[in-house]
Amino acid sequence: MSTASIDRQTIEAMVRNALRQSASPAPRTRSGNPPGWVNGKPNLRVSISARHVHLTDEHVEILFGPGAKLEPEKDLYQDGFYAAKQTVMVVGPRRRMLPSVRVLGPTRPASQVELAFTDSISLGIDAPVRHSGKIDGTPGCVLVGPVGSVQLHQGVIRAARHVHLNDADAEFYGVQNGDMMQLKIVSHECTTIFDDVLVRQDSAAKLEVHIDTDEGNACHLDAASEVQLLKISSGCACKH
Amino acid sequence: MSTASIDRQTIEAMVRNALRQSASPAPRTRSGNPPGWVNGKPNLRVSISARHVHLTDEHVEILFGPGAKLEPEKDLYQDGFYAAKQTVMVVGPRRRMLPSVRVLGPTRPASQVELAFTDSISLGIDAPVRHSGKIDGTPGCVLVGPVGSVQLHQGVIRAARHVHLNDADAEFYGVQNGDMMQLKIVSHECTTIFDDVLVRQDSAAKLEVHIDTDEGNACHLDAASEVQLLKISSGCACKH
Numbered sequence: 458m459s460t461a462s463i464d465r466q467t468i469e470a471m472v473r474n475a476l477r478q479s480a481s482p483a484p485r486t487r488s489g490n491p492p493g494w495v496n497g498k499p500n501l502r503v504s505i506s507a508r509h510v511h512l513t514d515e516h517v518e519i520l521f522g523p524g525a526k527l528e529p530e531k532d533l534y535q536d537g538f539y540a541a542k543q544t545v546m547v548v549g550p551r552r553r554m555l556p557s558v559r560v561l562g563p564t565r566p567a568s569q570v571e572l573a574f575t576d577s578i579s580l581g582i583d584a585p586v587r588h589s590g591k592i593d594g595t596p597g598c599v600l601v602g603p604v605g606s607v608q609l610h611q612g613v614i615r616a617a618r619h620v621h622l623n624d625a626d627a628e629f630y631g632v633q634n635g636d637m638m639q640l641k642i643v644s645h646e647c648t649t650i651f652d653d654v655l656v657r658q659d660s661a662a663k664l665e666v667h668i669d670t671d672e673g674n675a676c677h678l679d680a681a682s683e684v685q686l687l688k689i690s691s692g693c694a695c696k697h
Numbered sequence: 698m699s700t701a702s703i704d705r706q707t708i709e710a711m712v713r714n715a716l717r718q719s720a721s722p723a724p725r726t727r728s729g730n731p732p733g734w735v736n737g738k739p740n741l742r743v744s745i746s747a748r749h750v751h752l753t754d755e756h757v758e759i760l761f762g763p764g765a766k767l768e769p770e771k772d773l774y775q776d777g778f779y780a781a782k783q784t785v786m787v788v789g790p791r792r793r794m795l796p797s798v799r800v801l802g803p804t805r806p807a808s809q810v811e812l813a814f815t816d817s818i819s820l821g822i823d824a825p826v827r828h829s830g831k832i833d834g835t836p837g838c839v840l841v842g843p844v845g846s847v848q849l850h851q852g853v854i855r856a857a858r859h860v861h862l863n864d865a866d867a868e869f870y871g872v873q874n875g876d877m878m879q880l881k882i883v884s885h886e887c888t889t890i891f892d893d894v895l896v897r898q899d900s901a902a903k904l905e906v907h908i909d910t911d912e913g914n915a916c917h918l919d920a921a922s923e924v925q926l927l928k929i930s931s932g933c934a935c936k937h
Contacts, residue, residue: 574914575815586917587885617886646826646857649915652888674814675889675915677826 491625492536493663499626502534502665503684506616508576509561510545510600511569511589517560520602522666526634527562534665535621538562546601549580568609570598571616572668587614588655615670619655620686621662631688634658634694640666642676643683649676654686711899731865733903739866742774742905743880744926745913746856748816749801749830750785750840751809757800760785767802774905775861786841789820808849810838811856813832813909827854828895856909859895860926861902871928874898880906880930882916883923889916894926 493500517525521543529539541560547570549553555576569592577584582596597609620638627633636656642649654666666686668678733740757765761783766887781800787810788794795816809832817824822836837849860878867873876896882889894906906926908918 477704574917577912578914586884588886644826646828646893647912648892649912650890650892652890653886669915670815671911671914672887672889674818674911675891675909677814 460501492623492661493557493665494625497621499629499664501684501686502663503642503678503681504534504665504667505648505651505670505678506571506667507559507670508547508555508570508572509559510542510547510571511565511567512545512560512600513566513568514520514564515613516568516600516607517543517564519605519607520600522604525604527560529562534663535560535664536661536663543602547580548599548601551581553579553581555580562674567592568600569611569612570600571614571669573671574615575615577613577615584613584615586617588619589614616667617655618651618653618666618668618672619657620658620664620666622655623662624658624660624663626662626664627656627658629653630686632656637689639687639689640668641683641687642678642681643685644677644681647675647677652689725746731903732863732901734865739862739869739904742903742926743882743918743921744774744905744907745918746811746907747799747910748795748810749799750778750787750811750935751784751805751807752800753806753808753841754804756808756840756847757804759845759847760843761841765844767800767804769802774903776901776903779902783842786836787820788839788841789822791821793819793821795820807832807852808840808847809852809854810840810849811854811909813911814855815911817853817855818868822853824853824855827856828857828859828877829854856907857895858891858893858906858908858912859897860904860906861897862897862904863902864898864900866902866904867898870926873894877929879927879929880908881923882918882921882924883925884917884921887915887917892915892929908924909926 490497494684517527527541527543530542531540533539539562539563543560544557545560546556547558552579572584582598584597587595592612594616595611596613597611598613600607600609632638635654638654640651640654651668651672716763725850730737731855734826757767767781771780772846773779783800784797785800786794786796787798812824822838825835827835832852832854835851836853837851838853840847840849872878874896878894878896880891880894891912
């Protein structure tokens with residue numbers, strides 16, 4: 458398993474978005490499309506978030522040099538967010554490391570490392586499942602860039618499943634910010650239902666579920682024949 | 698990610714068995730315990746099968762030398778099966794490889810490589826989800842041992858989820874060989890329901906679900922608070 462191949466996979470996974478039509482009820486007519494809607498209805502996208510790093514402005518300058526800024530390389534589906542050209546090395550205890558982890562922009566008030574469970578095992582870090590930004594008491598690590606390094610005292614998490622959606626999406630599904638939903642991925646021989654999908658509502662968001670690489674691999678998302686996002690109280694995804 | 702750490706993880710995962718009590722109906726009284734039963738009822742075990750290799754007698758001799766036999770290192774939960782002392786290197790196209798993949802015994806009529814999806818990505822092999830032994834038309838690879846190497850023309854699969862159970866277990870759950878069941882893993886922030894769990898009934902089997910490392914990581918099995926094995930027609934696992 459070469460360093461080069463790991464990094465390419467990371468980048469490939471980062472930009473891979475499994476776009477599928479939702480198995481949604483009949484479309485409603487609306488005047489104008491909310492963000493992400495297609496033909497008058499939500500357009501469910503399920504994306505795999507590969508391991509990545511968020512940085513503060515200060516840490517960007519320490520890692521990449523005085524005056525350095527994140528440089529967008531590829532836009533993410535959510536408007537205003539991007540995969541940066543920059544990568545960092547993430548070093549865990551016992552000097553295990555991931556050599557090249559992509560930085561996502563824009564910068565944030567706190568730096569944060571989001572790993573799949575597989576990544577955290579290989580790093581030797583017991584990363585807890587947390588929602589983005591909820592990093593109190595989480596483990597730290599060392600980030601190494603071409604110019605300098607940063608000791609994070611906390612911020613290494615396994616990002617919990619969540620769905621970004623806007624107000625029209627929320628109304629469509631009958632959910633609100635903070636609710637939990639269910640995601641069903643129908644795949645040959647490995648259909649999987651993910652509970653605990655947190656609703657993150659924002660008026661500018663486009664409907665998109667984020668799962669990590671372990672979850673995407675467990676259900677073979679790339680080969681999925683159908684994806685369904687379900688309000689939990691509206692019945693289960695199991696068709697019983 | 699060092700070679701040494703990958704191999705240790707493999708071995709750790711191979712021998713890790715998350716033993717939990719099933720959320721089963723009230724126990725039935727029985728005279729004598731069927732294999733694996735505890736206190737007169739099935740004792741549900743969910744195990745993560747890390748990547749591994751099955752070999753023919755002929756391939757054992759090619760890889761490890763004339764007259765070589767598999768040497769048991771650790772018994773698996775299913776009686777008569779073991780992790781061998783031997784490991785092989787698995788080489789994919791473009792010379793990507795996994796340096797040390799454990800061989801499981803006893804030997805079989807056909808050699809077979811069982812990978813998680815993550816492994817197959819790192820090897821560059823598009824391994825289909827198959828049940829053990831169903832290898833017609835699957836990709837091959839090269840196995841390298843200390844003495845020789847073998848070109849497998851087929852046999853690389855991602856092992857599909859399944860549950861080993863005996864006749865008493867089958868009666869208890871109301872299922873039979875070839876049925877599909879559902880496995881629910883309750884974990885903080887990442888509860889997951891796996892469909893497509895194939896029933897593999899054998900009179901000598903002990904009740905045990907096998908999932909792969911991706912699936913185990915997706916639901917954080919090691920931290921699970923509850924596991925449930927459900928007959929699909931008996932209702933879903935979602936408590937709706």
